[in-house]
Amino acid sequence: MLAWLLVLASGILASTNGESYHEDLVLRPLPKNKLLSSFRFVAEQRDPQLASGELTEYTTFPRSLGQIMSRASTHELHLRFSQGWWDAESWGVPPANGTYAGGVGVEMWAWVAGEDLADAQANWHRLAHSLSGFFCASLNFLDQTVTTHLESDALPRSGDSSDENLYLLRGALPAEPVCTENLTPFIKLLPCKSRAGIASLLDGHQLFDSQWQTMSVDVDHIGDRLRLTQVVSNVIDVPHMQRRRRDPLPRPEPYADLICKEREWSADYICLPDDPRSANWVISEIFDKELAPACPLAGDGPHVFVEASDNWTVKVGGNVTSGSVSFSLGSEPVDLVLSSEDGLVVLENKVPDVFVDRSFTGYGQQSGGLRTVFTNPHDVEVSLVYIENLPWYMRLYLHTMSGDLDIVEDISYTSAEDRTRPSKVQLHIRLPPLSQSSIEYKFDKSLLYIEEYPPDANHGFEVPPALALTSTGYSTRTTSLLLSLAVPDFSMPYNVIILTCTTMAMFLGSFVNLIVKKVVPEPLGEKILVESSLKRRIQAFKTKLIGN
Known part of the structure; x- marks a missing residue:
């Protein structure tokens, strides 16, 4: 009871000081019995570090995160934890146009203040080490060997970009696993934690048993105000999860329960399993709990949005609606049921602005190639920025770039230095309508010192995903690559x-x-x-x- 009184008092203080907090959940059925859930939490308040002559305290914005950014002279922070692969061809555009999605592993970029680049890199080092302990992740490995310095306008910003003392730094750890240890500090940043509101559905067992999931933390400076945006999105294979609930052991389906695809060569003894057509999805069964009462700070706006076609029936408590629906959480827990006789029929997905596919070419342990294919599925021209950070042991030769070079309008290249910094390739590309173009370049593979090899050196070395950002704001990442280097005989x-x-x-x-x-x-x-x-x-x- 005392905890809820403190939360309510914080809400009154926040409202008087102009602070705000909002949260919402979007549920959307996807093709092949998949369910997309996207949780968004937005907290905004006046920056106590910039308040002059006024008594301003941290209320909705977490004090711990604000002090870390202040100590590291960080103006804007973006952090991503992701696992799995987003199937853009089947699922369309990720939530929020891909703004809060990241590449596989951990990715971080920030605008850091400093008198020069060396001073900014020192602040970046301080920021990475602080966040490493804060989020229980290996962010301390974001050192100068995997961090690149980009132009200040290479990535979009929410605040003023006129400050010349801000440096944009970006790094990624594609081999970093994402687990419950990262989710726990994420939830602790919320005003009501996971005790109320839509955050009550966040559970590591359900979140990390997904085909794709991403967590993002974005801190923006808008004038004299701080805004924290936290987003958790995942794609759930509902039939798979329901089977896991019925029987944890992976047993084969009884023959009588199999749904077989009809083919010309079909027979009684041949069955190609098909996806079940009928759907009856109960949120309390998928997330293992009901939606808790609303967080007192979350406001009165709609908290849950269901985006479904008219053949879907949405049941909220005793109310039954067809198609899309939105509602607010009250003072009592509520359950949600999505059902349809033909669950394979869903809303038409928005086609992404561009498809980007990257792969290795060549063979051997001395050299190789990197080929990227850009596909424009629309009948209009698409302009995009393509950013690729390659580790220093991939010695890239820019003069070997070949392919459809007429689509490249501008090139920004920074060569790598052994054990000092990675190479950076930034391309401004303009794709013709309904076209497919490719760019390829060669690289040599460096030899490492024996102490530089990881324990699983024969597994390969992870190459970070590349980033593609279109002029319309659509953001996408390629898959990470696995580079095979010459490995000594450790025995x-x-x-x-x-x-x-x-x-x-x-x-x-x-x-x-x-x-x-x-x-x-x-x-x-x-x-x-x-x-x-x-x-x-x-x-x-x-x-x-x-x-x-």
Whole structure:
């Protein structure tokens, strides 16, 4: 009870100081029985660091995050935790036009203040180490070897970009796993945590059992105000999750329950399983809990939006509606049911502005190539910025760039330095309508010191996803790549040690044997053996036996 009184008091203080907090949840059925859920939390207040002559405290904006940014002289921060792959061809455009989506692993970029680039990089280093402990992630590995300096206008900003002392720095860790340890501090930034509102549905077991999921933290400066935007989006395979709930063990479906695709070659003993057509999705079964009462700070606007076609029936409490619906959370928990006789029929997805596909070319352990294909599915021209950060052990040769170079309007290139900085390629591209273009360049593979290889060196080295940003605000990432480098025989030192120790043991053993033992003539040795007490006892025992 005391906790809720404190939350209510904070809400009154926030409203008097002009602070605001809002949260909303979007649920959207996708093709092939997938469900997209997108949670968004927006907190805004006056920046206490910029308040002059007024008593301003942190209310809706978390104090811990504000102090980290202030200590690291960070003006704007964007952080992404992502796993899985967004199927743009089937699912269309990601939530919010891809603004809050990230590449596989962890990605961070920020506008950091500094007297020069070296000072800004020191602040970036301080920011990464602070956020590493804050979010329980390996952000401390975002050092200068994986961080690039971009032009200030390379990525969109929400605030004023006229400050010349701000530097845009960006880094990514594609091999970083995302798990519940990252979700827990994310939830702690919310005013009501996970005890109320739509955040009550956030659970690591359901969130990370998804085909695609992303968490984002964005801190923007808008004048003298701070705005924190937190977004969690995921795509759930509902039939798969329902099967897991019925039986945790992966058992085959009974033949009577199989839905088979009709084909010309179909027979009684041949079944190609098809997706179930009817759908009955209960939110409390998918997320393992109902929607809790509204957070007192969340305002009176709609909190939940369901985007569905007219063949879908949405049941909220006792109200039944067809198609899209929105509603606000009240003072009681509420459950939500989505049902349809033909769940494969969903709203038409918006076609992305561009499709970007990247892959390796070539073979061998010395060199290779990188090929990127851009597809414009629209009948209008598309302008985009393509940014690619490659690790320093990929020695890129820009003069080998080939393909449809007529689509490239401008090139910004920064070469890599061994063990110091990665290479950066920034292309301004204009794609003709209904076209497919490709760009390719070559690179050499560097040799690493033995201590620079990770424990799973034979697995390969992760190459960060590339970023494509169109002029309309659509943002997309390519998949990460797995680079195979020449790996030394790590077992050779152990083989040499074992062989050397064996040889030395044989030599020293024989040498010590010669030193310790006394060498005598053979007749004298036999005489000594006969006179020995043990030999004498054995001989006496034999004589006694023969005599008896």
